[in-house]
Amino acid sequence: MPSNTAAWLEKVGAIPLDVKSAPYTSPTEHQIVIKSKAVAINPADWAIQVKGNILFPWLAYPYIGGSDVAGEVYEIGSSVTRFKVGDRVIGLALCLSGGSEGAFQEYTVLRDHMTSHIPQGMSYESASAIPLGLSTAASGLFQKGLLGLQLPSISPKPTGKSLLIWGGSTSVGCNAIQLAVGAGYEVITTCSPKNFAYVKTLGASQAFDYNSPTIIPDLISAFAVTKKPLAGALAIAAKAPAKTLDKDPAMACVAVVAASDGANKFVACATFPPAEDELPEGVSAKFCMAGSIKDDEVGPAMFVDFLPKALEEGSFVAAPEAEVFGKGLESIQGAFDVQMKGVSAKKIVVSL
Numbered sequence: 520m521p522s523n524t525a526a527w528l529e530k531v532g533a534i535p536l537d538v539k540s541a542p543y544t545s546p547t548e549h550q551i552v553i554k555s556k557a558v559a560i561n562p563a564d565w566a567i568q569v570k571g572n573i574l575f576p577w578l579a580y581p582y583i584g585g586s587d588v589a590g591e592v593y594e595i596g597s598s599v600t601r602f603k604v605g606d607r608v609i610g611l612a613l614c615l616s617g618g619s620e621g622a623f624q625e626y627t628v629l630r631d632h633m634t635s636h637i638p639q640g641m642s643y644e645s646a647s648a649i650p651l652g653l654s655t656a657a658s659g660l661f662q663k664g665l666l667g668l669q670l671p672s673i674s675p676k677p678t679g680k681s682l683l684i685w686g687g688s689t690s691v692g693c694n695a696i697q698l699a700v701g702a703g704y705e706v707i708t709t710c711s712p713k714n715f716a717y718v719k720t721l722g723a724s725q726a727f728d729y730n731s732p733t734i735i736p737d738l739i740s741a742f743a744v745t746k747k748p749l750a751g752a753l754a755i756a757a758k759a760p761a762k763t764l765d766k767d768p769a770m771a772c773v774a775v776v777a778a779s780d781g782a783n784k785f786v787a788c789a790t791f792p793p794a795e796d797e798l799p800e801g802v803s804a805k806f807c808m809a810g811s812i813k814d815d816e817v818g819p820a821m822f823v824d825f826l827p828k829a830l831e832e833g834s835f836v837a838a839p840e841a842e843v844f845g846k847g848l849e850s851i852q853g854a855f856d857v858q859m860k861g862v863s864a865k866k867i868v869v870s871l
C-alpha cells in the first residue's frame with residue numbers, strides 16, 4: 520500500500536490548507552484509485568474553506584476537498600471492467616462524500632461510472648478542467664426535473680429548438696455550450712465581448728454582452744429570429760449581483776423565457792435559484808447539482824457513453840483553457856486565491 524499525502528482543511532476558516540499524510544484507501548467493487556497528476560480549482564473549493572459550515576453543514580473536518588482530477592489508474596475494484604492500471608483518466612471526485620474521494624491528494628478514489636479515459640494527446644492539466652463543469656451542466660441540461668433535454672451524441676441530430684446559456688465563458692458554461700450543441704440545440708449565450716469569439720468556437724451561434732442595458736430585449740429578439748422554440752435556460756454566473764431583473768443571471772433568464780412565445784418556461788440554475796414568489800406565473804426555476812448525476816442515468820450517459828468518444832474524436836474539447844498555477848499540493852492554496860479573485864474563460868490548475 521503506498522503512502523498518501525493530502526491538502527487538508529483542518530476546520531472552516533483554516534488557512535492555508537495543511538499538507539500532510541493521509542490514509543490510502545483501496546477501491547470497493549465499482550471504484551478505482553488514481554494517482555493524481557493534475558487538479559483544477561472551482562469556486563466551491565475556496566467557498567468551503569471560508570464558509571463550509573453554512574454551505575454544506577454535514578461536512579466532517581478535517582476535510583479533503585477538490586472535485587476535478589486527472590491522473591493514472593493505480594488500482595481497480597473487483598467489478599471494474601472499463602479501466603486497467605496505467606490508463607489515463609479524468610473523473611468527478613465526490614469530495615462531499617468523504618475524505619478518500621476528495622481530489623486534493625496523491626491517491627483519489629473515483630467511481631467507475633463517473634470516470635472517463637482521456638486521449639493520448641491531451642495533457643492531464645487540460646483534461647482536469649472538465650469534470651465539475653461538465654457534471655453541473657449535465658445536471659441542469661439533462662436531468663429529469665431540470666431541463667430534461669435530449670442527450671448529446673457525437674453525431675448530433677438537430678432538435679429544431681434553441682437554448683439560452685447565461686454565462687457561456689464560465690467553466691460550467693463552456694461545458695454546457697458543447698453538451699447542448701452536441702444534443703442538437705442552437706445555443707445563444709452571454710459573456711463579455713472579449714469572449715464572444717471563444718464561446719462561438721465551442722458552438723454557440725450568437726453571444727451577447729451580459730452587461731448591456733438592453734440584454735433582455737436583445738435576447739428575446741434573437742430567439743424570436745431563430746424561429747426555434749426555446750427549450751429553456753441554464754443560468755450560470757460566478758457572481759450574482761443584486762437581484763434586479765436585468766442583472767441577476769437567473770432572473771434575467773426568467774425574463775427571457777417568460778417573454779418568449781412557445782418557450783419551455785424553465786430555468787436551471789447553477790447558483791441559488793430565485794424564490795418561488797419572485798417568479799412570474801408559469802415560470803419555474805430549480806437548482807442543479809453536479810454530484811447528483813452520480814445517482815441517475817445522466818452520470819453514465821456523460822462519463823461512460825459520451826465523453827470518452829467525443830474527446831477522442833475531438834467533438835468535445837477541454838474548456839475553458841487551463842492555466843497552470845503551480846506544482847504540488849502546497850500550490851493549491853495559492854491557486855484558490857487566484858480563482859477567488861476572478862477568472863475569465865480560464866481554469867486554474869495545479870500539476871501534481
Ligand SMILES: NC(=O)c1ccc[n+]([C@@H]2O[C@H](COP(=O)([O-])OP(=O)(O)OC[C@H]3O[C@@H](n4cnc5c(N)ncnc54)[C@H](OP(=O)(O)O)[C@@H]3O)[C@@H](O)[C@H]2O)c1
Binds near residue numbers: 692755756759809
Ligand atoms: N451547482 C453546482 O453543482 C455547481 C458546480 C460548479 C459551479 N457552480 C457555480 O456555478 C458558478 C460558475 O462556476 P464556474 O466555476 O463555472 O465559474 P468561473 O469559471 O469561475 O466563472 C468566471 C466567469 O464568470 C463570468 N461571469 C461573471 N459574472 C457574470 C454574469 N453576471 N453573467 C454571466 N457571466 C458572468 C465571467 O465571464 P466574462 O469573463 O466573459 O465576463 C467569467 O468568464 C459559480 O457560482 C459556482 O459556484 C455550481
